[in-house]
Amino acid sequence: MSMAEYRYSLYGTAVRYETDVRILAQPVNELLRHFRQDDALEADTALALRFHQVKDRVEVPLTISASSRQLASGTGEAVGDRRATGLPYEVILDQGLLIAEFDGIGVLVIDGTQSRADGYLINPDRLPSNLIEYLFHLALIELLRRRGLYTIHATALEHNGRAILIPGNSGRGKTTSFISLLRSGYRYLSDDHPLLQDSKAHVDVLPFPIKINVTDATVQFFPELRAASEQVLHPGVPKRFFYAEDLYPTAVGERCQPALVLFPHVVDSPQSHLELLPKSRALEALLPQALLVYDQEVARQEFKVLAKLVQQVDCYRLHFGRDILDLPKLITPLLEKGR
Secondary structure: OOEEEEEEEEOOOOEEEEEHHHHHHHHHHOOHHHHHHOOOOOOOOOEEEEEEEOHHHHOOOOOOOOOOOEEEOOOOOOOOOOOOOOOOOOEEEEEEEEEEOOOEEEEEEEEOOOOEEEEEEOOHOOHHHHHHHHHHHHHHHHHHHOOOOOOEEEEEEEOOOOEEEEEEEOOOOOHHHHHHHHHHOOOEEEEEOOOEOOOOEEEEOOOOOOOEEEEEHHHHOOHHOOOOOOOOOOOOOOOEOHHHHHHHHOOOOOOOOEEEEEEEEOOOOOEEEEEEOOOHHHHHHHHHOOOOOOOOOHHHHHHHHHHHHHHHHHHEEEEOOOOOHHHHHHHHHHHHOOO
């Protein structure tokens, strides 16, 4: 199969993706389905990503020099609040290239200066599509942040032109609180990776709409999810997923200013309540939800954006009780009061 090219545009940033393997095309097109475009791209300005199929690590056309430097490594297991990826990994800096090795899975080679990334995946036909999507997203975000587009682990919604961000790791009530607001008429921005951009006057939240992943426990809270067919609530491993537009009468939101950041924490209480967080504590809680940054200048710029974001919003600890379906009654008045 010859190289197939797919084109996207993310808020003025052109992205070109090429692959010679059909199974490496579908997850990427699914991830970026809202950003497809058919127009020609300026080759010298587009971010270029290529994913290749290899049968073994020795087929990867990459020789690591003796001057390379290890930046990070991990077993893939969760430690403290760090997310579990399930992937043993090592990140290396070698002659300007950022190289991420995933044991038994493949290698990402990212050239930030050239706005290019290559992925070499070992026997991709044996990999789950969500893993291919995850690896592509890592490479894409590493390039996008050099164009001033950043992301955090958070769900995001928009209501009357104002955004709510709900960051947090799995098990904290992030997706459950997100769906509670979504079903009440809030507009969808992202289930897990909203984009942030500094517009000078303030930080904007930009939609990055993707499928919404849910655990069986989350499904049980919402009658419409419990009753949904497999054509709407799709089977998946380890989570099922659905698309917002298939279940709720809501459109994807638009670029907007954030008004609230909620840090959810599930509590055994009949009612949810909010605890106002000082800006310093909110920033401290938000930083671990950003993806790792290995370039010092990029890290400095991203920190400035996150600090600016915290300064322009109200930040709360959401003690999320058993009144799950009534959460909009607690949150919406905050948004209306701040208008």
